[in-house]
Amino acid sequence: MRVFVTGASGWIGSAVVPELMGAGHEVIGLARSDAAASAIIAAGAEVFRGSLDDPASIRDGAALCDGVVHLGYNHDFSQMDEAAKTDHNVIESIGLMLKGSDRPFVVAGGVLGLAPGRIATENDVPDPAVHPRTTNVALALSLAQNGVRSSCVRFAPTVHGDGDHGFIATLVAIARAKGNSSYIGDGANCWPAVHRFDAARLVRLTLEGAPAGSSVHAVAEPGIATKAIAEAIGKGLGLPVISIPGNEASDHFGWMGRFFGADASASNTITRELLNWEPTHQGLLEDLGEGHYFRESLD
Numbered sequence: 001m002r003v004f005v006t007g008a009s010g011w012i013g014s015a016v017v018p019e020l021m022g023a024g025h026e027v028i029g030l031a032r033s034d035a036a037a038s039a040i041i042a043a044g045a046e047v048f049r050g051s052l053d054d055p056a057s058i059r060d061g062a063a064l065c066d067g068v069v070h071l072g073y074n075h076d077f078s079q080m081d082e083a084a085k086t087d088h089n090v091i092e093s094i095g096l097m098l099k100g101s102d103r104p105f106v107v108a109g110g111v112l113g114l115a116p117g118r119i120a121t122e123n124d125v126p127d128p129a130v131h132p133r134t135t136n137v138a139l140a141l142s143l144a145q146n147g148v149r150s151s152c153v154r155f156a157p158t159v160h161g162d163g164d165h166g167f168i169a170t171l172v173a174i175a176r177a178k179g180n181s182s183y184i185g186d187g188a189n190c191w192p193a194v195h196r197f198d199a200a201r202l203v204r205l206t207l208e209g210a211p212a213g214s215s216v217h218a219v220a221e222p223g224i225a226t227k228a229i230a231e232a233i234g235k236g237l238g239l240p241v242i243s244i245p246g247n248e249a250s251d252h253f254g255w256m257g258r259f260f261g262a263d264a265s266a267s268n269t270i271t272r273e274l275l276n277w278e279p280t281h282q283g284l285l286e287d288l289g290e291g292h293y294f295r296e297s298l299d
Contacts, residue, residue: 004030004069009031013072017044025204027046030051037049052074055090059096067104067105067207087133091140103148103149106207109137110155112264123270137215153206155194155218167260176237179240182252183229185245186243187225190222190263190265191229192222193219194221195220203218214274220283
């Protein structure tokens with residue numbers, strides 16, 4: 001299969017590209033910058049120059065391929081509405097191009113905020129109020145009614161591995177700056193996690209075989225107590241581990257407070273049965289134990 005990948009040079013995309021190619025697929029990766037183009041070429045894929053801000057260029061890239069994996073997104077929390085609008089235009093453009101083709105179209109989503117207070121399943125429907133991106137995922141899945149084999153991979157909030165600059169790296173930076181590694185309240189709230197390479201394999205399996213209109217969970221560990229995460233960070237940095245009252249979380253963690261205080265446990269049972277996906281890489285706490293998250297360069 002010839003596959004068009006947006007976000008091909010990003011944290012997840014740069015693992016998806018070799019995963020697809022290793023399974024015999026050809027990959028065309030979207031590149032906005034010279035740096036992104038160089039990374040895609042180095043991975044052995046073909047480059048398509050364009051931008052998420054130009055839906056016509058995305059449509060033209062997708063038209064060259066048998067399937068599309070849309071991972072590109074602007075995660076700047078100060079521009080959430082603008083990013084969601086851009087994403088909507090991209091999905092709409094790709095959807096029109098793929099209409100009636102039965103070609104696969106995989107989009108990215110998340111499990112954070114999916115089912116507060118209980119374990120989220122693949123059958124849960126996201127609340128649009130949680131994040132504007134959820135409306136775009138719904139748009140993508142609705143394309144199944146127009147002859148597109150659209151599906152969504154909902155990622156754990158922590159897609160971990162060596163080189164990660166996401167939530168866990170942010171928590172490490174906060175701990176280093178504050179002189180302690182903290183959790184909120186009793187730290188019993190849980191985060192799901194998945195290793196980057198396991199997530200990449202799931203993206204490939206979804207592209208190859210997920211039914212139209214389906215959602216799957218890139219979740220290897222359904223829920224890790226945030227206290228355990230803080231303890232692993234404290235051990236790695238040699239810092240004390242303390243509890244922060246809920247009403248002080250924003251002051252201590254900044255924007256990260258509302259995410260780290262969430263309880264976002266999520267199941268992967270349906271995903272594993274549907275696509276025969278079995279995570280094989282190490283878990284988050286073991287990954288933290290290897291020490292790469294504590295290199296100064298990650299900050």
